[in-house]
Amino acid sequence: MWSQRFHEELPERGAGPEIGDYAGLPVNDAARLRADSWDAAKWTIPERQCEPHPADYAPRGPANLRIGNTVDPISQDVVSWDITVMWSLTHRAIYMDGRPHPSQYAQHSWQGFSTGEWDGDMLKVTTTHLKEAWVRRNGLPRSDRATIVEYWIRNEDYLTLVTIVIDPVYLTEPFVRTSDWVLDPGVQLSPFSCIPAVEIERPRGAVPHHLPGTNTFLTEYATRHGLPQSAARGGAATMYPDYLPELRRDIEALR
Amino acid sequence: MIRARVSLVLALNAALAAATSMAAEDELEVLPVQGNVYMIAGAGGNTTVQIGPEAVVVVDTKTAAVADRLIAAIRKLSSKPIRHIVVTSADADHTGGNERVSSAGTYVRLLDTFDPRGANKNASIIAHVNVLQRMSAPSGTKAPTPAGAWPSDTYFTNDWALFVNDEAIELVHIPAAHTDGDTMAFFRRSDVISTGDIFSTTGYPRFDPEHGGSVAGILDGLNRILEIAIPGENQTGGTAIIPGHGRISDETEVANYRDMVTIVRDRVAALIKAGKTLEQVQSARPSSDYDGIYAGLGGPTPTEFVAAIYRDLKGTKQ
Numbered sequence: 001m002w003s004q005r006f007h008e009e010l011p012e013r014g015a016g017p018e019i020g021d022y023a024g025l026p027v028n029d030a031a032r033l034r035a036d037s038w039d040a041a042k043w044t045i046p047e048r049q050c051e052p053h054p055a056d057y058a059p060r061g062p063a064n065l066r067i068g069n070t071v072d073p074i075s076q077d078v079v080s081w082d083i084t085v086m087w088s089l090t091h092r093a094i095y096m097d098g099r100p101h102p103s104q105y106a107q108h109s110w111q112g113f114s115t116g117e118w119d120g121d122m123l124k125v126t127t128t129h130l131k132e133a134w135v136r137r138n139g140l141p142r143s144d145r146a147t148i149v150e151y152w153i154r155n156e157d158y159l160t161l162v163t164i165v166i167d168p169v170y171l172t173e174p175f176v177r178t179s180d181w182v183l184d185p186g187v188q189l190s191p192f193s194c195i196p197a198v199e200i201e202r203p204r205g206a207v208p209h210h211l212p213g214t215n216t217f218l219t220e221y222a223t224r225h226g227l228p229q230s231a232a233r234g235g236a237a238t239m240y241p242d243y244l245p246e247l248r249r250d251i252e253a254l255r
Numbered sequence: 256m257i258r259a260r261v262s263l264v265l266a267l268n269a270a271l272a273a274a275t276s277m278a279a280e281d282e283l284e285v286l287p288v289q290g291n292v293y294m295i296a297g298a299g300g301n302t303t304v305q306i307g308p309e310a311v312v313v314v315d316t317k318t319a320a321v322a323d324r325l326i327a328a329i330r331k332l333s334s335k336p337i338r339h340i341v342v343t344s345a346d347a348d349h350t351g352g353n354e355r356v357s358s359a360g361t362y363v364r365l366l367d368t369f370d371p372r373g374a375n376k377n378a379s380i381i382a383h384v385n386v387l388q389r390m391s392a393p394s395g396t397k398a399p400t401p402a403g404a405w406p407s408d409t410y411f412t413n414d415w416a417l418f419v420n421d422e423a424i425e426l427v428h429i430p431a432a433h434t435d436g437d438t439m440a441f442f443r444r445s446d447v448i449s450t451g452d453i454f455s456t457t458g459y460p461r462f463d464p465e466h467g468g469s470v471a472g473i474l475d476g477l478n479r480i481l482e483i484a485i486p487g488e489n490q491t492g493g494t495a496i497i498p499g500h501g502r503i504s505d506e507t508e509v510a511n512y513r514d515m516v517t518i519v520r521d522r523v524a525a526l527i528k529a530g531k532t533l534e535q536v537q538s539a540r541p542s543s544d545y546d547g548i549y550a551g552l553g554g555p556t557p558t559e560f561v562a563a564i565y566r567d568l569k570g571t572k573q
Contacts, residue, residue: 029543030543030544030545030546030547031544033543033544034544037518037544045510047481047486047490047506047507047510048510049490050486050489050490051490051507052489052490052491088489089489090489090491103284103286103296104502105284105286105294105296105297105501105502105503106286106502106503107495107502107503107504107505108502108504108508109491110490110491131507131508132508132511132548143547143548144548145547145548168547169547169548170547192489193488193489194488194489194490196486196490204478205474205475205477205478205513205517207513207514207517207518209514209517209518209521211521211522211525212522212541
């Protein structure tokens, strides 16, 4: 059992990131348009209410972990590392037996299909067959074409996960995040059951979204924090230290 | 430099994946779905196969070129007679194997003297009556498809049903969607919906007013699927969906597709309301945030998809 430590994850918790905050993320114009069109009321639609976090975002959610394994009953070789995450009790199997990834016609899932191999003391995991999901909970998408590469690293009682998202549809560069846990044998995972229901009466097939140019919430984040709007729009350039002089110049210009 | 290398690797990976995918598309691949239902993918539209102690039910028969391979794949699943073929639309990539698959099957008949099917012992081909209209032609004119491929049993209401292999199969007609003759098949015990081309994971929907299709009908069909489908615990699993093209799905993929069609339609409608011409609407690229998912895999191009919505909403033909 592993207890989550919120460090860089904290902005993703509670109400989550602010609308229009794409800063420091390697998103492209297609991702920006998806996020600009996103309406938080989406989560009230019955088909959306019980969606769990996907494998690449689950570490940012309430994410105490249970990690076990399945072994071959004869050889005792590890067939899979099995990970259950607290939020939505999502279950992942990371197959270690060399099986291939499924065909292009196989069903995708929230956790995808994962295979692992040891790279020194690190467990390297490659995941495909993911459902479309999100990079952040403010509408920034991650497509179903994405591949995730992870490194699970244990140092005594500390566990670090490096998650690298490679998405040819919505990201221009691999997106790297890390998450941390502490060994905690006393942690329990609570039951988690979600049954969708109609919460707001709407016309059949209604889909909450903003038409281009009509989302008045998009500028609030940059305005509230005294940032230039261009910084809030993100993009790979905003990830690197080279961007700081430009950012400082633009902030000065705002004053 | 590192960024340039990463971009090059991504580009090479994408090119390799595309080449592998194209090579694999002509291969037939059998995948278990759930319950008694299987999907045979590749070479045309998806084929759905239900097996059991009585017979085999087939939904869609791909292209004529792969009919023998399709029959061989079905035979690996079951040696029982192919009794019914359900056709989701008149499209050639869904009906091309009708004649061969039907003649490889056997229909349980009344006495010859009473059976309205005459001497035809082949598996029945079931479709909405508008599919028969599209595949046949009035006497004295040349039909677009051979008579052996035509539906032998048609319905004209909004639904029909079969009971085969201890399972109820609901046939749901969606008027004016992909075409005017669309049928979806819902296998109730297996909890699988075979949607035909109302839903795809590999392309934008194709709807042509000249074949009786409409964007409103596509959305009606997608919303109908969402009404029938029930997700599993925490939106995982539950009703399985077999699209006309692409991979096995569930309610979430259909909701994603419904959302995409709705949002692009609303954007096009707003541009029409602002007085934009078709060219101006296309230049605005109202589907650009979805093109990376749905364009370039054999369906309509973004330009074609946007034009189809525009013409449909404006009530104009190409």
